[in-house]
Amino acid sequence: MPNNSDYKGYKGQALETLQKFNALVWSDVEISTADGDFKGLILPRSETADEFHIVLKIPVGYNIGIAAKRIQSINILGRKEAHYKIPEKEFPYDPKKPRVKLLGTGGTIASRLDYRTGAVIPAFSPGELYGSVPELADYCNLETEKLYGEFSENIGPKHWKGVAEAIGKEIEKGVQGIVIGHGTDIMHHTAAALSFMVQNPPVPIVMVGSQRSSDRPSSDAALNLIHSVKTASESDIAEVMVCMFGPTSDMYALLHRGTRVRKMHSSYRSTFRTIGDIPIATVSREKITPIRNDYKRRRKDKDVIINPVFEEKVSIVYYYPNMQPDIIDSLVDNGYRGIVIAGTGLGHVNKPMYPALKRAKEKNVAVYMTVQTLWGYVQMYVYDTGRDMMELGVIPAANMLPEVAYVKLGWALGQTDDPEKVKEIMLTPIAGEITEREPSNGYLIYQGGLPEVEDFIRQFRK
Amino acid sequence: MKEFIFKPFGEMTEADYQTVGFKSGLEIHQQLLTDKKLFCRCPAGIYSDNYDAEILRHMRPTLSELGVYDGTALMEFKTKKEIIYRINRNTVCTYEMDDTPPFLINEDALDIALGIGMLYNCKLVDELHIARKQYLDGSIPTGFQRTAIYAVDGWIPYKDRKVKIVQMSIEEDSCREVADYNHNRIYLTDRLGMPLIETVTGPDMRTPQEVAEVGWICAKLVRSTHKVRRGIGAARQDVNVSVEGGTRVEIKGVPKIGMIPLLTHNEAMRQWNLLRLREELKRRGITPETFKAKDFDITSLIKKPHYIPLKNAVESKLKIRCVVLKGFKDLLRWQTQTDTYFSKEISDRVRVIACLTTIPNIIHSDSRTDTITSSDWLKVKKHVEATDNDTLIIVWANDDDIQTAVNEIIIRSKEATIGIPSETRQALSDGTNGFERILPGADRMYPDTDLPPKKIAEDRIDKIKSGLPEQFWKRKAWYKELKIPPDTIDELSISKYAELFKKAVSEWKINPVTAAVILVQYPKRLSKSSYVIDSINEEMMLSILKAYADGKLTYDFILTAMKISTELGMFVEEIIPEPISENDLEKEILFAEQQMAKLKFIKDKNAGSIIMGILMNKLRGRISAKDIAQKLNLPQRSLKNAK
Incomplete structure (x- = not known):
């Protein structure tokens, strides 16, 4: 007796129709309707789609939906289940090449079709990766470990700690570089978390993802993987970095410092940008070109400090005009121990918030100020508002990005309850999250339409 | 294998093509006339060679939905091309660059497509599933074309049989290739993403001529909607050809139907000769x-x-x-x-x-x-x-x-x-063809996970149906009964005035030939005398014909009325001259007769038409020629000459 899983995704009228004719998913069938016959393969249906249609893959490869109510009979000719599997090839071993570990957390870097949602789900192994991106073997001996299979948005502190610990183990084992496959949406949060939880790493730790899933011919996944593996294998930069497309063209990637990077476009390939500073280097298939010199160098030792702690009762509040103080109050009442505010301008909120901020301080809740302009420093002395707020215990977090401040505050509160100690941790730069100075080319958003900008775009493939 | 040596084009008879087992079908790509593209809101139909930026991409093969690599995809990957896209800001947004996910399908385009599907006697699908069809040649920056089958299993009448329409899909157009040399290929992206439909016929055609003729029927059918694009590149046919013992080979992107007979002949010849080559090889062991x-x-x-x-x-x-x-x-x-x-x-x-x-x-x-x-x-x-x-x-x-x-x-x-490899071949201008790529199969299809399935509601279909033109072959059959001149039938049957013609003849009882001539020939005549006929529209023609049907406008004045209306941009009854009174007519006749008297060397038998000419020049629009002739007691023959 077939059960519902044999009718993957179908429900209601469509399910009843299939059941009536015993037509399981993957049946090769002939369907008769009043208007004529259709031949094809019954496919699973996305759970989010309606209950009135049956999906048929017709012999030319296209899919069509047939209304269940029109179906008069289904003649089953056979069965042909799809096995969506990237051809696996054993990753070749070359004793002359460095040993690199790829830790998987999910995301579109390696993915395949999921009929449940009709979207793509992650899939990955060294063999699969070698099968689809054989170039990886030019750089290293690759080992992989799938830590999680999560979409970016489902990643959180639990995973950050897990990845940090896994990195510690790999460094102990003596790998020469680590690549972390990650969904792109909150890759910069994870990059910040790892920058704090993994200190003084002796080898490159490279985070990578893709903006176009690897089931597309034009995917950036393969090239991103190649760039990240090259960086992990060959670069002398021993920091936590994000390695993603520089331009949208298939040309080179940028290596961003884990605490200064941010996803800046919902869909562009070149979505990651270093904010308030310049990236560490560019990397292409051929070479790694540092564009600054102050990065931490690769070492032979294994002296890494893994500090995987995190207080989850921390929040980030994006200030908007007419924000009511009860927003802060409710966080305090719900036991939050830290709040990062993304304030306007140099770091401001409106006056009605003051009593709530005062109350937060009294309840020993750490409140830090960042700027929603993303670029620039918090400067709370310039206006009275700022001074007032500092009186109320709001601490300016210099030019830490709001998300980075959030991650760091969670990490700091994970270590201590003492407000002074938290403050010391927060304001002492560990991995470039606060910089002493902003170089003049740290803020570059060229305005399209200007003749000189257009000239530039015309000249360089972006 | 049959003993047969291919003859040159033009010398092959129907029987000869039968001997080699010639079989051919069409895949017709037709751009739809919409303001915007199919999956984004860029303007459609604006072409320019200018560009503001370039993007470089590579393509990698990926697995199909059923977990298989497509042969063409692997071949294209072997070629390792650097693909450059030229981007013009006015015609391309981040969607075409594959840096933004698709927007929902252009509903206007889908309406037009569904309507054409009905004209082809197809069954419409109940739910549209958008697929990704892989193209690793780079002609689409995503590496795939978004396409969906919306209609299947239709037919068109041809000779005494039906030619099958296998399927119809709605899809986005690809880039225009600028150059292809060594490992570089350059594309312009303006055409990319424009809505088009692909109509696939059965392999039902038996001679090269038949392929072209069926092509014309399809072209006329879509044109009769007046919702498809015209001009160079707006319609492109892929022609599938095989001979007995051969393989299906696709000749891609034939821009003109007129080229089809020679191209298909040459392809049949190529296949036949390749089969003979195989025989020769076998003979040599x-x-x-x-x-x-x-x-x-x-x-x-x-x-x-x-x-x-x-x-x-x-x-x-x-x-x-x-x-x-x-x-x-x-x-x-x-x-x-x-x-x-x-x-x-x-x-x-x-x-x-x-x-x-x-x-x-x-x-x-x-x-x-x-x-x-x-x-x-x-x-x-x-x-x-x-x-x-x-x-x-x-x-x-x-x-x-x-x-x-x-x-x-x-x-x-x-x-x-x-034998004959399954290939996609490109049409060359001399009528021969060259290799383009291995013929792709069903393995290059993949469901588009960016867009949900789309239900085609019944009320939508009903609404589209009510606005559809009658199939032109039905119109033609009726026109033949009405004895419309053959040179006008074809044009009228796909004219935007075909429905007006029907009304004029059926409701207003205008003489069919007269109505046909006015609607088809007069605009052309105006165009020839360098009138800008763009302003002639259905409303204008309708009011002119109605005025004529109501006796407000004389037949002889219609062309003049059209000229004036074209200049005015509309027809108003004020342009119709006052009818002449009996009294004034008498005077004019008298005056004309006096003029006639001054003329010498008049042959008596021409006198009638000359006086008609004098009077018509002066009185056109105020009285019909027929009435003048009656007044003068002239036979109908003179009337004809006076026009």
């Missing part, structure tokens, strides 16, 4: 099992060639290799198409797959033209231990491409023992 080819590096052997291509190769320090095809002697000179030989099949593959785009890219020992000296050939022959029965092919390329080139030479030569 060469089969897929016994086929033997070897290759040798002869870079150091060819020292100072005079033959320019090789001289350049030596100077550029390219690698030179020689492939020996055992027992192939003279077969590279085996004719495939008009003035085209088997060597071209090999050269094409090397050009496309190994990216050796500078022609000649191979030379061979069957060639009668001067290449390397005969002593050099001897040297090579000795080195590769070839016999007199063998054919030698020499190819030159850099380290990266040489192996691909050698492999392709061997692959294509071996395919000759198997």
Whole structure:
């Protein structure tokens, strides 16, 4: 007796129709309707789609939906289940090449079709990766470990700690570089978390993802993987970095410092940008070109400090005009121990918030100020508002990005309850999250339409 | 295999095509007339060679939904092209650049497509599933075309039979290729993303002429909606051709239906001759099992060639290799198409797959033209231990491409023992065709996970149906009954005034021939006398015909009324002259008769038409010619001359 899983995704009228004719998913069938016959393969249906249609893959490869109510009979000719599997090839071993570990957390870097949602789900192994991106073997001996299979948005502190610990183990084992496959949406949060939880790493730790899933011919996944593996294998930069497309063209990637990077476009390939500073280097298939010199160098030792702690009762509040103080109050009442505010301008909120901020301080809740302009420093002395707020215990977090401040505050509160100690941790730069100075080319958003900008775009493939 | 030697185009009879088992079907791509593109809100139909930026991409093959790699995809990957897209801000947004997910489908385009599907007597699907059809040649930056089948299983009448319409899909148009050389391919992106439909007929056509005729029927059918684009590139046909014992081969992107007969003839000839080549190979004992080819590096052997291509190769320090095809002697000179030989099949593959785009890219020992000296050939022959029965092919390329080139030479030569490879071939201007890529199969389809399935509601279908033109072949049958002149029938049947014609004839009882002439011929006549006829629209023609039907407008004044209306931009009854009174008419006749009297040498039998001419010139629009003739007691014959 077939059960519902044999009718993957179908429900209601469509399910009843299939059941009536015993037509399981993957049946090769002939369907008769009043208007004529259709031949094809019954496919699973996305759970989010309606209950009135049956999906048929017709012999030319296209899919069509047939209304269940029109179906008069289904003649089953056979069965042909799809096995969506990237051809696996054993990753070749070359004793002359460095040993690199790829830790998987999910995301579109390696993915395949999921009929449940009709979207793509992650899939990955060294063999699969070698099968689809054989170039990886030019750089290293690759080992992989799938830590999680999560979409970016489902990643959180639990995973950050897990990845940090896994990195510690790999460094102990003596790998020469680590690549972390990650969904792109909150890759910069994870990059910040790892920058704090993994200190003084002796080898490159490279985070990578893709903006176009690897089931597309034009995917950036393969090239991103190649760039990240090259960086992990060959670069002398021993920091936590994000390695993603520089331009949208298939040309080179940028290596961003884990605490200064941010996803800046919902869909562009070149979505990651270093904010308030310049990236560490560019990397292409051929070479790694540092564009600054102050990065931490690769070492032979294994002296890494893994500090995987995190207080989850921390929040980030994006200030908007007419924000009511009860927003802060409710966080305090719900036991939050830290709040990062993304304030306007140099770091401001409106006056009605003051009593709530005062109350937060009294309840020993750490409140830090960042700027929603993303670029620039918090400067709370310039206006009275700022001074007032500092009186109320709001601490300016210099030019830490709001998300980075959030991650760091969670990490700091994970270590201590003492407000002074938290403050010391927060304001002492560990991995470039606060910089002493902003170089003049740290803020570059060229305005399209200007003749000189257009000239530039015309000249360089972006 | 039947004994038959292909005759030149024009000498082949229907029976000859039957002998070779000619079979052909069409895949017609037709752009739809919408303001915007299919999956984004960029304007459609604006072409420009100017560009503001360039983007570079590579394509990698991916698995199909059923977990298989497509053969074409792998072939395209072998070519390793650097693909450059030229971007013009006015016509392209981040969607076409594949940096933004698709927006929901353009509903106007879908309406037009569904309507055309109904005209083709197709069954519409209940739910539209958008698929990704892989194209690794780079013609679409995503590496796939978003496409969906929306109608299946239709037909059109042809001769005394029905030609099957297998399926219709709505899809986004691809880029325009600018250049393709070595490992570079350049595309313009303005056309990219424009909505088009693809109509696939059954392989039901039996002669090259039939293919073109069916093509015309399809063209007329879609034009009758007046919702499709016209002009160069707006409609492109892919033609599938096979002969008995052959394979389906697709000739891609034929811009004009008129080219189809010669192209399909040549392709049938190519296939027939390739099958004969296989017979010849078999006769020589060469089969897929016994086929033997070897290759040798002869870079150091060819020292100072005079033959320019090789001289350049030596100077550029390219690698030179020689492939020996055992027992192939003279077969590279085996004719495939008009003035085209088997060597071209090999050269094409090397050009496309190994990216050796500078022609000649191979030379061979069957060639009668001067290449390397005969002593050099001897040297090579000795080195590769070839016999007199063998054919030698020499190819030159850099380290990266040489192996691909050698492999392709061997692959294509071996395919000759198997038959006709399934290929997509490009139409050439001389009516022959060249290799473009391996024919893709069902394995290149993948569901588009970015867009949900779309239900086609019944009320939507009903609404579209109510606005559809009548199928033009039905109109034609009626026009024939009405005795409309044959030169007008075709045009009227797809004219935007066809529905107005129906009304004029059925409701207002206007003489059908008169109505047809007014609606089809008059606008053309105006256009010839350099009137700008763009302002002529259905509303204007309707009011003119109605005024005529109501007796407000005389027949002789219609053309004049159209001229004035064209200038005014609309028809108003004020432009109709006052009818002449009986009294004034008498005066005018008297005046005309006086003028007649002054004229000399009038033959009596012409007098009637001359006086009619004088009167009509003056009174056109105020009274009909028929009434004047009656008044003058003239026979109808003179009336005709007076016009």
